[in-house]
Amino acid sequence: MTTLFVHNPLARHGGDDHEPVIGKLRTLGPVKVVSTAQDCCHEEIRNAAGQYERIVVAGGDGTVNFLLPDLLAASLPVGLIPLGTANDLAHSLDLPSASEEAAEVVLQNHTRRVDVGIANDAMFVNAAGIGLGPKLNRQLDREEKRLLGVFAYLKGILKVTRAPPVCRGSLALDGTTIRTKFSQLTVASGVYYGGGNRVLRDAELDDGQLSIVLIKPQARWQMFLNSFLLRFGLAGRFEHEQLQSYRASRLRVSTRRQLDVSADGELVTQTPVDFRIRPRALLCFAPRTTTTGSDNEHY
DSSP states (O other): OOEEEEEOTTSTTTTSOOHHHHHHHGGGSOEEEEETTSTTHHHHHHTOBTTBSEEEEEEOHHHHHHHHHHHHHHTOOEEEEEOSSSOHHHHHTTOOSSHHHHHHHHHHTEEEEEEEEEETTEEESSEEEEEHHHHHHHHOOHHHHHHHTTHHHHHHHHHHTTSOOOEEEEEEETTEEEEEEESEEEEESSSEETTTEESOTTOOTTSSOEEEEEEOOOOHHHHHHHHHHHHBTOTTTSOBTTEEEEEESEEEEEESSOOEEEETTEEEEESSEEEEEEEEEEEEEOOTTOOSOSOOEEO
């Protein structure tokens, strides 16, 4: 076998016909197809080294998060066919949104390494959040995501900002401790999160740093205005009392009461939480024209 093709039937476009993509991959050799719904999926990926040359994942950010420990254990280059709602990792990698065009990227055989974030023992490729993020994840309905796409995030945000949480605690980052209160704390290893928001303008997939954005409690109209800064990664350029940003290699978040932590759209752990980076841990197929990274490589 040459390619292990793993698809998630529960992704937003998981029910699409995969044959055109698989047909393109077969130009590289035989393809074995498995589903994330199969019990053998994790073991098949973990034991892929020596049996396959590459793994191609058809799904969204949640699919990659679900398979991430297995993908790292396999140590093979990973292709991504974006079939989810937000597809932030695909966006960060500059992958085309059309499935067959994303498959062409795999055929080009051009790769780059990306950082992987860790929150306690949970891994993530985009971002983790405390506060509004987990509250939004609980609000999002799978059927709404299927029907509305990224607009489901907007609808959810309008709901959760009616009564934003007030979280009290401390941030310990690279030897400095900050005591604060916040409505949302975003900790990113990637570039995009939350349906296309850019964490910071200078964030890269392989910079070995956590990008941290802190949103303090504020009026709803202020949060609405700040959402435009967050959308385009301008939090670091237009900082003020209610919106602050940091860069660090490690971060520990302690809160007065235990709070949920989400990562890549999934609830994964609770505070206190230690964040860190595994630099350049995941090898991904990416276009030669990618602009979000500093170096590319051939596999």
